[in-house]
Amino acid sequence: MIRLTSVYKEYPRSGTALRDVTLHVNKGELVFLTGHSGAGKSTILRLIQMADLPSAGEVRVSGFSSKLMRRRDIPQLRRKLGVVFQDFRLLRDRTAEENVAFALEVTGTKRSAITPRVNRLLTQVGLAHKARACPDELSGGERQRVAIARALANEPLVLLADEPTGNLDEWAAKGVFELFREINSMGMTILMATHDLTLVRAHPEYRVVELAQGSVVYDSAAASVEAGRG
Amino acid sequence: MPYALREALAAFRRTPLLAALSVIAIAFALFVIGLFGLTAFNIRRAIEKVEEKVEIVAYLADDATPAQVELAQQEVRALPQVASLRHVTKTEALATAMAEMEEFKEVFSDLDANPLPASFEVSLKAGSRSPEAVERVAKRIQAYPFVEDVRYGRDWLNTIYTIRRIAAGVAMVIGGAFALVAAIVIATAVRITVFARREEIGIMRLVGATDGFVQSPFLLEGLMSGLLGGVLAAALTWGTYRVLGSTMFQVEWLPSEWIVLTVIAGTAFGLLSSLVAVRRHLEQV
Structure with missing residues (x-):
């Protein structure tokens, strides 16, 4: 589903963000991407969205390769990815349902199909009763649920989450993660960047990839293979 | 109502002053060219009449x-x-x-x-x-x-032709200057709108909207400004023709193809100015 092979990323001003990162994420996995600020978590998510291209190496996402990527192909890739951010990135002057509908409208979904799908998504994230509320009228957890509903609107293959619980209190964070688990249980591949180690440690059943200074320093999948060999 | 049209109309509501400035700048650019057209057309008619007697x-x-x-x-x-x-x-x-x-x-x-x-x-x-x-x-x-x-009668023949050339030159310079101002105003309007809607544009790209879709409201806005500017220019030229006819001397009105061409030119100009500006500014969002 997602393959990063010997990826390097350098920025002109801030220097090397990733060095020799190789990471394969299989279909249906839920992977925690952890590490300190500046470790390279968000850079990996940006490379997967092809918002940036690697300085060396290759990123492959669901058949799209960073080496062959043309600008006009990017929208097609983005429709296969749902993205959730720490700061929600909702349009403040639109209601919850309008925020979700917006993602469908701009990708050319037929008007008649938008309303039922928005209702289904808001029900899925537990916010059907707040469909007409604007972001300012919602709690942090509720806003993130709207953002998740929007990310799922175009039925993506992968959900990328960049510190999705970073702005939430413990209970809201727990609720949002439960939603991720539920979505993952339906077969969605999820890559979640987080520095919330309490959350990561509470769920040892999921794969953990740790980054430090732009390199992968720990991968629980590889560790369990090593342990099996030992 | 399609998204692009809805957003283009919303832009007129959000920044009415800039929208009006765009329309007026285009209108004045085309009005100057329209005045030249009126002058050139009437000089040509005069020359044709005089030439018959050459x-x-x-x-x-x-x-x-x-x-x-x-x-x-x-x-x-x-x-x-x-x-x-x-x-x-x-x-x-x-x-x-x-x-x-x-x-x-x-x-x-x-x-x-x-x-x-x-x-x-x-x-x-x-x-x-x-x-x-x-x-x-x-x-x-x-x-x-x-x-x-x-x-x-070499001298008067040369004089008439010289007048026509000077009129064309002056119209091109003034019309060109107004066109430049119109392009700058349109670019500024696009820039402000892009900045005001940068979050929305970011989300559009995030969820997979194509460049064409993101650009469409801006292009439509430019096209509408150009169309309105072209119509306004044609109206101003007609008004001038009426005033000249009633107060100074009789002039002939322009052929209808010229008027249609003025409106088309305004529309094309508005569209082109928006296209250049939107491509430049969207890169920065």
Whole structure:
């Protein structure tokens, strides 16, 4: 589903963000991407969205390769990815349902199909009763649920989450993660960047990839293979 | 209502001053060009009327032999620019003078000899009446040794053409300046809108909207500004025509194709200005 092979990323001003990162994420996995600020978590998510291209190496996402990527192909890739951010990135002057509908409208979904799908998504994230509320009228957890509903609107293959619980209190964070688990249980591949180690440690059943200074320093999948060999 | 149209109309509501400035700037650019069009069209009509009367008169020496005159007539008639040639004999010239100048009739009658020369009156075909074409034919006739003088009103013909060239030059410079201002205003409007909607644009890209979809409201806004500017320019030109006609002198109104062309030019200009600006500014979001 997602393959990063010997990826390097350098920025002109801030220097090397990733060095020799190789990471394969299989279909249906839920992977925690952890590490300190500046470790390279968000850079990996940006490379997967092809918002940036690697300085060396290759990123492959669901058949799209960073080496062959043309600008006009990017929208097609983005429709296969749902993205959730720490700061929600909702349009403040639109209601919850309008925020979700917006993602469908701009990708050319037929008007008649938008309303039922928005209702289904808001029900899925537990916010059907707040469909007409604007972001300012919602709690942090509720806003993130709207953002998740929007990310799922175009039925993506992968959900990328960049510190999705970073702005939430413990209970809201727990609720949002439960939603991720539920979505993952339906077969969605999820890559979640987080520095919330309490959350990561509470769920040892999921794969953990740790980054430090732009390199992968720990991968629980590889560790369990090593342990099996030992 | 489609997304692009809804957003384009919303942009007019959000920044009405900028939208109005865009429309006015385009309108003025096209109005100046429209005024030139009105001037050029009427000068052209005037020139066409004057040109119909353009004639070369070649005065012949008294000692020209009939054979020389006959041969010259045949040669001049054969020139591609020449529509007709009339040979006016000395006798005919005197008769015409006496008929046209009644007060000198007795003076002419008392003369021992006819002082007026014979002449060729040469009229030219349409398309061969520009100063250059007339001069070429005049020089060709002047080359005959028995032709004493050739006249064709060179000075006023040159003056009319010069006026037309100056009018065109001035209109192009002023129209160009207004067009530049219009392009800057449109670019500023696009820039402000892009900045105001940067979050929305970011989300659109995030969820997979194509570049064309993201650009479409901006292009539509430019197109509508251009269309309104073109219509306003046509209205201003018409107003000027009416005022001129009622207060100063009678002018002819422009052909309808020119008006349609003005509106199309405005629309195309608005669209093109938006396209350039939106491509530049969206890169920065």
